[in-house]
Amino acid sequence: MAWVLTQTGLALRLRGGATGVGRPIDVVLTTELADPSRWLSGNELVLTTGIRLPDTAPQRAAYLRELDDRGVAGLGFATGLTHPAVPEDLIAVADEIGLPLIEVPLETPFAAIVKAVTARIAELQYDDVVRVSRAQPHLTRAVITGGAHAVARELGRALAATVVIVDTVGDVVACHPAPADVTVLDEIRRAVLPGADAGATTVVLNGAPTTVAHQRIRVGSRSYGELVVIGAQPLSHIDQVLLGHANALLALDFDKPARLADAQRRLNSSALGLVLTATADVQPAWTLLAPVADSHRRIRALSIDSDSREVLPAVGAACADLLEREGYQCFVHAGEVEAVVIVPGGVGIDFAGRLIDGLDAPTRRAVRVGMSGTHVLDDLPTAVQHSARAAAMATRGGAPVEFGAVAGQILLSDNASRKVLATVAEAVLAPLVEYDREQRGGLIEALHAFLEANGQWETAAAELGIHRHTLRNRIRTAERLLDCDLGVARVRAELLLSLLAGGDRRAPVPN
Structure with missing residues (x-):
């Protein structure tokens, strides 16, 4: 007017x-x-x-x-x-x-007023286009040379307004002109509450109506904060173009470290996969793995075994997040139904516990986790084998198992070993099974208790609830039927493994 x-x-x-x-x-x-x-x-x-x-x-x-x-x-x-x-x-x-x-x-004439105003509006619109075309290169150069602070400065100049960039918790990342008034910052935080849609609101600052326009700085599902413009007038359409351009530049700038980290994680995963599967020389891959070891070149392996490959992406993401939060390099490699994580040698089993706790309930129920002991980096394949053995002994959805804590169970945790032992058990223990079925002699039960008690008669008899003389008679009968000497340690070991692999072979009690 x-x-x-x-x-x-x-x-x-x-x-x-x-x-x-x-x-x-x-x-x-x-x-x-x-x-x-x-x-x-x-x-x-x-x-x-x-x-x-x-x-x-x-x-x-x-x-x-x-x-x-x-x-x-x-x-x-x-x-x-x-x-x-x-x-x-x-x-x-x-x-x-x-x-x-x-x-x-x-x-x-009214027509003269219409003509004059229409010409002026066209002139201003052209000026706005020129202003944007000049401001956009300045914004692009600013993000390259000065990051968020330079972008805030250039956008503030182009819009003749206050520009504030806040992170996801409301802390100021950059501001122009700086520093921003405390009252202004409080209004900004109220306007961009978590979950608030991008847009503009009118507030009263220092007694005057003021427009607060904001856009979420986002790449995909990853949010980096808000770009906020505070001015006396609402942003025009052309101003909103500048705001959107600045937002896109900031998103790319903030996402750069995340993209580099994603690329590094993929490279680390490939290097770990090469070391675990390659038969040829993979020295470059070993070089990439070196940073995961501690100062003494020691590492530990973590195996996550799942019953479905669908859960592995969630497991991999949880591993990467936990490693990043705790300051460790991310070395995670996923196979068909299992994932392997390599951590420094000083990391304890509690790390695996925190990993399990961080999974959602359905994913947690689908996995079991095992952790190796400490190995030098060159023994990484062995560490992975041990962590896989420990995972095989764990319960799906249960606590992680450490390799050193499963002594006496490792051989039976391997499917191939267990099948061999089960076959041996079926042949070796057949005479006792047959005797128990016909005579109700309790020989299998007596032999198992005797071997588990390391040959201690009193202990084994108490476990069975029978007199030790009764136990002696049953063990002599078992020796006669098996044609063996239970005084020989190797014989006792073989029979105990057969009993463990074969399961409960006690004869049923007839009606």
Whole structure:
């Protein structure tokens, strides 16, 4: 409106509402309707000759207030036709509500005003395009040379506004001009509460209405914070283009370390996979694995065995997150239904516990976890074998198992070894099984208790709840049927393994 009043060729005169001359104009329209408000959307310069202007002062006041409520830029009132002058009561109301009221003299056609404003709007739009085309290269150079601080500075200059970049918890990353007022920062944090959609809100800062516009800085599902612009006026469409451009540049800049970390994790995984599966020389892969070892070149392996390959992506992501949080290099390799993690030698079994605790319930129920002892880096394949053995002894959804804690169970945890021992058990123990079935002699049970008690008669008899002499008789019968000497340690070991591999072979008690 202020610009229109400066156009001397139009000979316009401001009669009222001087406080509103800063209102923007989007379009100029002419209307002689008694109530045009229903067809108005805001920012219009309304021109009228007053043909259907209400007759009474209260009605004229209501007419002007309706226009103001619709957000028009101003009212141009023609004189010299229907009205010789602008009604004084209309001027008083315009001053009261701050709506610019302009007198249009008879010699100024409405078309001249329309033409002048339309040309000015086109000129400003062109200027905006030029401004954006000049600002975008500055923003691009800024993110390359100065990161977030430089982007905030260039965007603030281009928009003539305050720009603040906050992280995901509301802390200020960059600000222009700096430092931001505490009141401003508090309003920003309220406007960009977690989960708030991008947009603009109007707040009161230092007694004046202020627009706070913000966009989430995001790459995929990863969020880095908010880009916030604080200004006296809402952002125009062209300003929003600049805001979006700056947002994209910041997202790329913030995501750069994450992309590098993802690439490093993929490289580490490939190197670990080569070492575990390759038959040829893979010295370059060993070189990449060196950083995972501690200062004494020691490592430990963690095996996560799953019952479905569908859960491995979640397991791998949980491993990477835990390693990153605890400051370890990420070396994770996933196979068909298992994943292997390599950690420094000083990492304890509690690390595996934290990994399990970090999984969601369905994933946790699908996996079992084992951890090797400490090995030098060159023994990595052995460490992985041991962690796999330990995982085989663990319970799905249960606590992780450490290799050193499964002494006496390792041989039976291997499926191939267990099958061999089960075959031996079926052949060796057959005479005792047959005797128990026919005589109800309890030989299998007696032999098992005797061997588990390391040949201690009293202990074994107490376990079975029989007299030791009864136990001696059963063991002699077993020796006779098996044609062996239970005084030989190797014989006892073979029979105990056969019993363990063969399961419970006690004869059923007949009805």
